[in-house]
Amino acid sequence: MKSAVDxxxxxxxxxxxxxxxxxxxxxxxxxxxxxxVDLKVSMGERIGVIGPxxxxxxxxxxxxxxxxxxxxxxVRVFDKPVVPRDFRPEVGMVFQNPxxxxxxxxxxxxxxxxxxxxxxxxxxxxxxxxxxxxxxxVSDLCHRQPHHLSGGEKRLVAIAGVLAxxxxxxxxxxxxxxxxxxxxxxxxxxxxSSQEAMLIASHDLEFILEVCHRVxxxxxxxxxxxxxxxxxxxxxxxxxxxxxxxPHSLIPHAELHHRR
Amino acid sequence: MIKLQLDAYAHLxxxxxxxxxxxxxxxLMALIFAFSxxxxxxxxxxxxxxxxxLFVVSRLPLSFLLDRLRLPAYFLLIMAVLLPFLSGExxxxxxxxxxxxxxxxxxxxxxxxxxxxxxxxxxxxxxxxPFLTTIKAMHALGLPFIxxxxxxxxxxxxxxxxDHLKTMERAMKMRGFQGxxxxxxxxxxxxxxxxxxxxxxxxDRVYKAMSLRGYGRPRCFSEEFQAGLRDRIGLLxxxxxxxxxAGLQFIIR
Numbered sequence: 289m290k291s292a293v294d295x296x297x298x299x300x301x302x303x304x305x306x307x308x309x310x311x312x313x314x315x316x317x318x319x320x321x322x323x324x325v326d327l328k329v330s331m332g333e334r335i336g337v338i339g340p341x342x343x344x345x346x347x348x349x350x351x352x353x354x355x356x357x358x359x360x361x362x363v364r365v366f367d368k369p370v371v372p373r374d375f376r377p378e379v380g381m382v383f384q385n386p387x388x389x390x391x392x393x394x395x396x397x398x399x400x401x402x403x404x405x406x407x408x409x410x411x412x413x414x415x416x417x418x419x420x421x422x423x424x425x426v427s428d429l430c431h432r433q434p435h436h437l438s439g440g441e442k443r444l445v446a447i448a449g450v451l452a453x454x455x456x457x458x459x460x461x462x463x464x465x466x467x468x469x470x471x472x473x474x475x476x477x478x479x480x481s482s483q484e485a486m487l488i489a490s491h492d493l494e495f496i497l498e499v500c501h502r503v504x505x506x507x508x509x510x511x512x513x514x515x516x517x518x519x520x521x522x523x524x525x526x527x528x529x530x531x532x533x534x535p536h537s538l539i540p541h542a543e544l545h546h547r548r
Numbered sequence: 549m550i551k552l553q554l555d556a557y558a559h560l561x562x563x564x565x566x567x568x569x570x571x572x573x574x575x576l577m578a579l580i581f582a583f584s585x586x587x588x589x590x591x592x593x594x595x596x597x598x599x600x601x602l603f604v605v606s607r608l609p610l611s612f613l614l615d616r617l618r619l620p621a622y623f624l625l626i627m628a629v630l631l632p633f634l635s636g637e638x639x640x641x642x643x644x645x646x647x648x649x650x651x652x653x654x655x656x657x658x659x660x661x662x663x664x665x666x667x668x669x670x671x672x673x674x675x676x677x678p679f680l681t682t683i684k685a686m687h688a689l690g691l692p693f694i695x696x697x698x699x700x701x702x703x704x705x706x707x708x709x710x711d712h713l714k715t716m717e718r719a720m721k722m723r724g725f726q727g728x729x730x731x732x733x734x735x736x737x738x739x740x741x742x743x744x745x746x747x748x749x750x751x752d753r754v755y756k757a758m759s760l761r762g763y764g765r766p767r768c769f770s771e772e773f774q775a776g777l778r779d780r781i782g783l784l785x786x787x788x789x790x791x792x793x794a795g796l797q798f799i800i801r
Contacts, residue, residue, distance in 0.1 A: 350756075353760055355756050355759070355760070373759070375759070375760075375762050375764075375765060377762065379760075380760065380761075381757075381760055383753065383757055385753070387708070387750075388750060388753040388754050388756075388757050389754070389757035389758075389761075391701065391704060391754055391757075391758065392680075393678070393679070393680050393704065397680070401758075401761055401763075402761035402762055405761060405762025405763060405765055406762055407765075435707065435708070435711075449761065450761070453761060453762075
């Protein structure tokens with residue numbers, strides 16, 4: 289069994305990569321979806337975002353990326369305010385469904401999409417594409433058509449497409465969904481070896497335990513708890529009160545809970 | 549099943565495949581326009597001959613061409629049924645109360661030959677170049693990127709929609725839906741509506757993903773096409789042929 293991530297084991301810098309303060313959001317004619325969320329993420333830090341469906345995790349990510357405009361509060365990335373619709377290449381997001389971000393006829397074209405939009409020369413684009421594909425380990429897929437790939441391959445190619453832009457903060461929305469065990473393990477190893485700061489939303493709590501330094505628990509648009517993944521997720525009462533349950537690896541095995 | 553993929557044989561190696569995509573687009577589009585002007589029956593054999601030569605040179609399989617002509621042919625069928633009976637005065641033959649006229653039949657012949665030749669040349673244009681390359685060539689020729697992107701994404705996501713449709717049909721069959729009778733029409737309408745809504749929502753998500761990767765900012769395109777003397781000669785020849793057709797039609801008229 290893999291051990292949980294050491295909370296202190298990441299490069300720490302004085303300047304936070306991401307600063308969110310008092311962030312609130314509401315869709316037109318609806319109740320508040322996000323209420324006064326505060327968060328700071330440092331360089332290289334990996335934050336797990338857990339919570340039941342409808343907690344506001346994806347909406348939170350959309351606000352951090354500038355795809356939605358908050359009704360209150362601020363989001364700053366590298367001390368610059370995030371302006372809605374403004375392009376910030378230092379923030380990348382891997383969507384829950386990789387089909388939503390694989391839209392070019394070949395893997396090569398898809399990974400090159402972001403660097404080309406940055407206005408880089410063709411040589412620089414090619415170099416970034418090669419590097420991103422190698423880092424993720426999918427160089428052999430470069431001439432394949434994305435819609436012919438397996439779920440795991442699509443996920444890795446989607447990650448390569450984001451990494452080619454050299455982001456400093458990467459947001460993952462349910463990255464292990466629809467992945468088989470092999471690709472899940474591959475993704476875990478990849479994330480553990482990455483240097484970027486990350487926000488990772490997932491219902492796969494064992495995955496969060498393995499890769500994240502810190503966890504925030506969200507429910508009804510609020511941050512309910514924040515801290516060490518083992519402590520937060522090991523608190524059975526807290527987890528069950530918010531539609532979750534303690535990961536199996538955190539259940540003390542002195543308790544007889546198997547019927548066999 | 550209606551086949552949609554246009555560039556399945558774009559990997560072949562013929563003069564047409566190697567022709568610079570920009571010049572090929574201009575040349576073959578000029579030929580298509582010239583064909584569309586042709587009204588005189590005497591020019592039809594030459595049109596057919598030109599088209600046949602291009603088709604043979606392209607080495608595209610006949611089955612590929614026929615598959616792609618099938619859907620548009622349904623529209624031609626409607627014309628074929630109506631035109632001989634509605635247009636003209638000289639009666640050729642009668643079927644009950646309906647009289648087929650000579651002028652209508654000749655018009656149908658012109659329309660049919662033009663239709664087949666134009667579509668064949670268009671299929672040759674798109675069939676001998678990867679679709680994305682054709683789109684890039686159109687952009688290089690001055691078509692605004694918003695239009696080329698719309699063309700590209702429409703083509704790309706037709707397959708996605710097709711896959712969704714197949715999955716949903718399978719799910720319906722597994723729950724006993726036979727697809728027969730008047731009651732099925734409502735179901736198919738619901739299916740179409742669901743596909744539309746899902747496509748709309750997906751396109752919104754895709755656009756967000758594209759925006760996050762810089763889409764919409766001014767782009768600098770590197771010129772990736774390099775035409776040689778052969779490409780220019782090819783263009784000249786095809787443009788001359790197109791001018792001959794248009795010119796002859798103009799003179800004959």
